[in-house]
Amino acid sequence: MQNGAQIEYDYSIAKAFTFATILFGIIGMLVGVILAFQMAFPQLNDLAGEYGTFSRLRPLHTNGVAFGFTMSGIFAGWYYISQRVLKVSLKESPFLMFIGKLHFLLFFITILLAVVTLLAGITTSKEYAELEWPIDILITVWWVLWGVGIFGLIGIRRERTLYISIWYFIASFLAVAMLHLFNSMEVPTALYSGYGEWYHSVSMYSGSNDALVQWWYGHNAVGFVFTVPIIALIYYFLPKESGQNVYSYKLSILAFWGLMFVYLWAGGHHLIYATVPDWMQTMGSVMSVVLILPSWGSAINMLLTMKGEWQQLQSNTLIKFMILASTFYM
Structure with missing residues (x-):
């Protein structure tokens, strides 16, 4: 080597x-x-x-x-x-x-x-x-x-x-793997019954169960495709581009584990007043509010990384976009 x-x-x-x-x-x-x-x-x-x-x-x-x-x-x-x-x-x-x-x-x-x-x-x-x-x-x-x-x-x-960005990439891989496998469990109709085109399929789940699995997937696909790996990118490129250390590595770890434990439970907020158990709707709503903590933890950590160097926003376009993303994440 x-x-x-x-x-x-x-x-x-x-x-x-x-x-x-x-x-x-x-x-x-x-x-x-x-x-x-x-x-x-x-x-x-x-x-x-x-x-x-x-x-x-x-x-x-x-x-x-x-x-x-x-x-x-x-x-x-x-x-x-x-x-x-x-x-x-x-x-x-x-x-x-x-x-x-x-x-x-x-x-x-x-x-x-x-x-x-x-x-x-x-x-x-x-x-x-x-x-x-x-x-x-x-x-x-x-x-x-x-x-x-x-x-x-x-x-x-x-x-x-392992730098914090690697933790977020690992989380994205594991979560999306689980989400994709369970939500994509389908029955090919031509292979099962002999009817329909060879590529056609129906979900293995039905009714409310199908809705629950779909929005467990739909919500967390957004989280672990749009959110988690983007945080990984910012945690690398923001310190690299600004020349600043991450404000608090401990805060980045706390926010990471908070996001991991909370995000997967919040999908029920897509099914408010639907024909799914009330406790799932309530849990989804409560966890959505609790998500403020890890989300703000990451966002504040990113913003404070620029402490004392805010003048760089005037000249560095990349930093502008990353700070804007961090602000909107709140």
């Missing part, structure tokens, strides 16, 4: 995901603009036949921005940050390099398949989980590959202390 002071980091996979972030961001947000015009001018729904209707474009927009754009950025951040804070290069492990490249390839194929199937109206109709079971299996494969990459790189690291 190379000496820690002479490590040559490999950013090829990070660059690939960065380009994917830009591509899917442009496409996803462009579709969002089209949807906005359709809401203002409903006659625009007819311009491209069935493929241009609001019902086809809306899931394309949400999946494109949520998973194509945001997740590409998260993976780009991981393949950049992990090498630097763990003091190890992907070049040192041909196996992990191969895993990373395969991860990107399968991820990119998944997004392309999502575009085709959603435009064709092939969907489970479950929000944020519209993709049918063959694509769900593909998602599972590259998510496991990411996990192999995470724990493989941790296993060969030189830096024995």
Whole structure:
């Protein structure tokens, strides 16, 4: 292995995901603009036949921005940050390099398949989980590959202390793996009964149970895709860009564990006055209020990292965005 002071980091996979972030961001947000015009001018729904209707474009927009754009950025951040804070290069492990490249390839194929199937109206109709079971299996494969990459790189690291960003990436991997597996348990109708298209499926759950699992997934997919890994990115790039140490490492750990224990229980607030047990609705509401503590803990920690250096906001665009994100997180 190379000496820690002479490590040559490999950013090829990070660059690939960065380009994917830009591509899917442009496409996803462009579709969002089209949807906005359709809401203002409903006659625009007819311009491209069935493929241009609001019902086809809306899931394309949400999946494109949520998973194509945001997740590409998260993976780009991981393949950049992990090498630097763990003091190890992907070049040192041909196996992990191969895993990373395969991860990107399968991820990119998944997004392309999502575009085709959603435009064709092939969907489970479950929000944020519209993709049918063959694509769900593909998602599972590259998510496991990411996990192999995470724990493989941790296993060969030189830096024995795990920086807080790594904790958040690990949490994102574990939580989304659990959420995706349980919410995507579906019965392929053609294989089970001989009816319907080969790709069609129905949920393994029914009625209120299906709603409970769906919004346990839907709520926490937002938390562990949009929130947790983004915190990981800010905890690395804000101190790095500003030249300041994280205000309180202890506070970052406390906020992390608070978020882990509370966030998963708050999904019930999506089902207020629905046909689910009252105690679940109450628990979801209470935990949503309790979430103020870990959320504010992280946000305040990020803001106080800039203590005495606020003038950097005048000249550094990256810091402006991270401070804005931290403020909105409150």
